[in-house]
Amino acid sequence: MAGKTLYDxxxxxxxxxxxxxxxxxxxxxxxxxxEVTSPQAFEGLRMSGRKVRAPEKxxxxxDHNVPTTEGRDKHIDNEESRIQVEALDKNARDFGINYxxxxxxxxxxxxxxxxxQGWTLPGMxxxxxxxxxxxxxxxxALAHGIGTxxxxxxxxxxxxxxxxxxxxxxxxxxxxxxxxTAKDITLSVIGATGTAGGTGxxxxxxxxxxxxxxxxxxMTVCNMAIEGGARAGLIAPDEVTYAYVMGRPHAPKGxxxxxxxxxxxxxxxxxxxxxxxxxxxxxxxxxxVVTWGTSPEDVLPITGAVPxxxxxxxxxxxxxxxxxxxxxxxxxxxxxxIKIDTVFIGSCTNGRIEDLRAAAAILKGKKIKDGMRAMVxxxxxxxxxxxxxxxxxxxxxxxGFEWRLAGCSMCxxxxxxxxxxxxxxxxxxxxNFEGRQGRGGRTHLMSxxxxxxxxxxxxxTDVRELM
Amino acid sequence: MDKxxxxxxIAAPMPLVNIDTDMIIPKQFLKTIKRSGLGKNLFxxxxxxxxxxxxxxxxxxxxxxxxxxxxxxxxxxxxxSSREHAPWALLDFGIRCVISTSFADIFxxxxxxxxxxxxxxxxxxxAVLMEDARKGANARMTVDLEDQTVTTSDGKSYSFEVDAxxxxxxxxxxxxxxxxxxxxxxxxxxxxxxxxxxxxx
Ligand code: SF4
Numbered sequence: 001m002a003g004k005t006l007y008d009x010x011x012x013x014x015x016x017x018x019x020x021x022x023x024x025x026x027x028x029x030x031x032x033x034x035e036v037t038s039p040q041a042f043e044g045l046r047m048s049g050r051k052v053r054a055p056e057k058x059x060x061x062x063d064h065n066v067p068t069t070e071g072r073d074k075h076i077d078n079e080e081s082r083i084q085v086e087a088l089d090k091n092a093r094d095f096g097i098n099y100x101x102x103x104x105x106x107x108x109x110x111x112x113x114x115x116x117q118g119w120t121l122p123g124m125x126x127x128x129x130x131x132x133x134x135x136x137x138x139x140x141a142l143a144h145g146i147g148t149x150x151x152x153x154x155x156x157x158x159x160x161x162x163x164x165x166x167x168x169x170x171x172x173x174x175x176x177x178x179x180x181t182a183k184d185i186t187l188s189v190i191g192a193t194g195t196a197g198g199t200g201x202x203x204x205x206x207x208x209x210x211x212x213x214x215x216x217x218x219m220t221v222c223n224m225a226i227e228g229g230a231r232a233g234l235i236a237p238d239e240v241t242y243a244y245v246m247g248r249p250h251a252p253k254g255x256x257x258x259x260x261x262x263x264x265x266x267x268x269x270x271x272x273x274x275x276x277x278x279x280x281x282x283x284x285x286x287x288x289v290v291t292w293g294t295s296p297e298d299v300l301p302i303t304g305a306v307p308x309x310x311x312x313x314x315x316x317x318x319x320x321x322x323x324x325x326x327x328x329x330x331x332x333x334x335x336x337x338i339k340i341d342t343v344f345i346g347s348c349t350n351g352r353i354e355d356l357r358a359a360a361a362i363l364k365g366k367k368i369k370d371g372m373r374a375m376v377x378x379x380x381x382x383x384x385x386x387x388x389x390x391x392x393x394x395x396x397x398x399x400g401f402e403w404r405l406a407g408c409s410m411c412x413x414x415x416x417x418x419x420x421x422x423x424x425x426x427x428x429x430x431x432n433f434e435g436r437q438g439r440g441g442r443t444h445l446m447s448x449x450x451x452x453x454x455x456x457x458x459x460x461t462d463v464r465e466l467m
Numbered sequence: 468m469d470k471x472x473x474x475x476x477i478a479a480p481m482p483l484v485n486i487d488t489d490m491i492i493p494k495q496f497l498k499t500i501k502r503s504g505l506g507k508n509l510f511x512x513x514x515x516x517x518x519x520x521x522x523x524x525x526x527x528x529x530x531x532x533x534x535x536x537x538x539x540x541x542x543x544x545x546x547x548s549s550r551e552h553a554p555w556a557l558l559d560f561g562i563r564c565v566i567s568t569s570f571a572d573i574f575x576x577x578x579x580x581x582x583x584x585x586x587x588x589x590x591x592x593x594a595v596l597m598e599d600a601r602k603g604a605n606a607r608m609t610v611d612l613e614d615q616t617v618t619t620s621d622g623k624s625y626s627f628e629v630d631a632x633x634x635x636x637x638x639x640x641x642x643x644x645x646x647x648x649x650x651x652x653x654x655x656x657x658x659x660x661x662x663x664x665x666x667x668x
Contacts, residue, residue, distance in 0.1 A: 013665075016657045017650050023632040025650060027657050029668045037550060039500035050644075053654075057668075065498065080498035087500050124668065131549040131573060145549035145573050148502075149580035149643070157647045159654055163630065195485060196543040196569055229546065231572050252667035260667045295485050315484035315541045322483070414494045421517070433489040433547060435512050 003270025005167045006236050007202045010142040010267070014125050016159055025159045029124035030141075033060040033097070033151070034110045035088040036414070037129030041152035042091040051095070053158040058097040059119055062088050063109045064414050066102055068377050068404035073103040081415065095155075108380025108406040111135040111348040115219065116380055118248025122237035122264040127154055132348050132430065133232075134225040138218035139245070140237035140267045142202070145226065165231045166276035168201035169269075172209035174283040179464040181288075181358065182217035183350060183428070183447035185209065186224040188286045191299030193279055198230030201277060204269060205235050209283035215244040216354040223349045224430050227296040236268040288463055290335060291432050291445040293323035298432070302450070302462045306333045326434055327442050328422065335460050338444070342425040343374040343455040344437070345448050346404075347411040350428035351379025353386050355448040359428075360392040362452035362466055368400040369458030375402040375417070377409040399455070413438040426454035469582040470640035474563050475609040476536030478600035479526045486540055487547035488574065492556040505552055506559030527560075531603025537610065539593065539600045540567040544585075545574025554581045564610050566617065568593050579633045580643065584612060592617075592625045599623075612638060 004012070017025040031054075038060070045051070052058055065081035066072055076082040085102070092099035100107045106117065111132055114120045120136045126143035127133060129151040136143035146160065154160055170189055190197075203225050205218075213221065218235045225233025242261065245251045252260045287301035298320075300307070308331035309321040324331065329338070345351075345359050356376065368374045376396045378384035384406055387393050393403050410417040411429040419425055419441025428451050432443040444460060453461040496508040514525050521528045527535060538544075538557075544567040545553060554577045557565070565578070566586045578585045588596070599606055599619040606620030612634060618624040636643070647654075661668060 017653045019632065021631045023630070025647060025653070027654070027661070036497050040502050040551075043500070048644075078498075084498055084500060121667070123665075129549055129551075131547065133549075147549055147551035147554075147573060147577035147580060149551060149577065153644050153647065156644050157651075157654060158658075159647060161643055161647065195546055196571075199543070199569060199572060229543070229571060256667045260665075263665065295487075315482060318482070319484045319541075412494050414497060431489070431547065433487045435493055436489050439493070439512060439517065 002274045003272040005269040005273040006140060006204055006234055006267055007142065007167055010123055010125065011164060013123065022163055024162050024164065026125060026162045028127055028154050028158050028160055029057060030114070030119050030126045031058045031154050032110045032114050032126065032128035032133065033058060034064055034128070034130060035062040035084040036064045037148050038091065038151055039084060039087045040148050041155055042095065044152040045155055050156045052097060052155045055096040057158065058155065059114065060088055060092045060097050061100040061107055061110050061113050062102060064408045064412065066407045067416050068407045068409045070405065072405065078416070105381035105385065108383065109348045109351060109408055111223070112351060112379035112383065115139065116248070116382060118245060118251035121245060121251065121260070122241060123267050127160060131226045132223055135219050135223040135348055137222035137225060137233040138215060138235050139241055140234055142232055142234065144232040165202045166200055167274065168198060168203045168230065168277040168279070169275045170203050170205050171207040171278070171280045172205065172283050173207045173280060174209060175212065176209050176283045176286060179288050179449070179467055180286050181447040181449065182213050182220035184286050184289050186221045187289045187291065187296070187299045187445065188281060189279070190224060190228045190296050191289065192281060193228055195227060195295055195297045196229045198225065198228040201230050203228070203230045203233045205233060210235060211238065214354060215240055216352045219352070220349055224296065227430055237264050288447065288450055290450065290460055292327065292329060292335065293320065294326055294432055294434050295319070295323070296430065296432060296445065298323060300335060302335055302460060304335055306331050306335065336462060338460045339424065340426045340454045340459055341373065341423045342419060343368070343372065343451050344410040344425055344427040344429065345375070345451050346377030346379065346409050347429035348379060349430040350448045351377060351383065353383050355428065356383070356387045356392050359448040359452040360395040362449050362463065363399040363456065364395050366399055366456050368455040372455060372458060374400060374455045375404055375410065377404040378406050380406045410437050412436055426451045426460065468640045468642060471563060471582050471584050471612055471637045473609065473611045474536060475607050477532060477534055477604050478537035478539050478596070478608045479532040479535035480597050480600035481526060481538055481540045482597055484541035485543045485546055488545060488550050488553045489547055491545070491553040492550065497550055497552050502555050503559060505556035506561070509556040509560040534561065536561055537564045537566065537608055538562055539596045540565060542568045544570050546571035549573045551577045554578050554583050558583055566593060566596055579637060582637065582640065584610065584637060586610070586617060586627045588617070588625055588627055595619065595623060
């Protein structure tokens, strides 16, 4: 019999029930909740007189809708946003779940708060009504997004009805070159496989370049597994993982820590495990990349040029033509000739302390280009406080960046931070869809260091020239 | 949830690939705390200009497809976020079935929870159905879930696969939570062993 993958092992450990047709009931260890995808689920519970089965395993934080400017704990101008945040306040209270309101320094983007507080641990099943739940896979946790009906299902039963996905291995061999980051890895993988390349699979990322990443870099990689279409992305836990987890508020302590560690150590794919699909990239072949279009698969090395629709096949020809029109780009234009109006550093992809350090390293002693709008939005109140302590905040402010409070901010235009039509943004977030950052807004995805470089020069820039 | 058995209706052709959830329902409409009323904002930025005028070229604004109940779409329909507002908006508009060569995983799941049937068919079949959909209001497609077939207005029929459990729930309009709660003793005993095997959880 073939060995098991990491995914197989986590799956098996969480099986509550299996039906004859292969439909399974999977136990959920952690349920994260935010204000946008949960109101209808709580309403459903109330209507049917149900309770939250495991409130101690349920964690809520408002992030999508909240303004990132001072005073938001007193008042949120936008009425609909305010109603959603108030609904979460009330639901958290009524159902007795763990809660980090905007007034709490620990508030932030749900996928940053979970790991930071030690809620996310290796080998767990973690779900949230948000597709970037994939982020938590960096701990070797099976983590994925669910819809609101499923949110209600998990609240009521602490389980999820699931069918098993297939196993896909994405190996990044060797070392990365200078200036190349976790963001470049994850974008390059999507560039290679396409946004549907992972559909039906759970990805395990492995190889030397992945092992060499910090926990924060690993979170960046797994965060975008969903952009590759996968249900989840996983990285097997190792010493780097344990060191990150140890001592966090909700991590196990004492004898429980030892027991947990013993269990975590068997969380790896066996050598003879079966893979349904394998993709291998060489670490040294990966360059700093940016996206040119309106799909995360539209990835090119920064040294490249805007492609033409005819470079593609099938339905992608029309999609590329539409992208170029929306993005206001002409085929053949060098990527480094594309001018930028706005820079956004933040999001659950790149809003952690190392991301801010990487951007600040480029910005130190420099100013952003005249007329540029640039903002940094830390992923949580604690990241923000740490960045202030390390002097990073001052570097950003001196360079001309706005220094904001934690939240999703300009990653998606649900709060006051938005692009205007035609405005072009260098963003460290994960989606460049039409209108994602504001109607008519144009998004180029890249790493924090690359976004910082663009802020300085005013156009897409190869960060290696500023290093 | 409404049952889904058979559906005969107008199909709208949307050949674009990678139609994402931000296109289906832009995020400014996610601020509701209700499930209903999102149909008027379905495909908002493709359907309306910034000042709320209809964009005449958009398929669902054309007389032939205003009452569409089926969408035939390009590859990877529904990619992007987990927002269930996407199927809610489709349903509220009147769409009960989407046909494509592939769907994004979470969107695909969400459809079944709301009585929408997503059908995956090979490229050749989708191409024929796309042509049929282009005929507009005079051509009605028939989807039969019991038989697992889609039939074009001129009688060409294609079989599709559907998960048996999901089919059962859709045919009978069954609520997942109720079904799962019938297994509550299995959940209880799982939690009991969990207390011993992984007490830190
Ligand atoms: S930062 Fe962006 S991608 Fe992440 S949870 Fe918030 S909106 Fe979603």
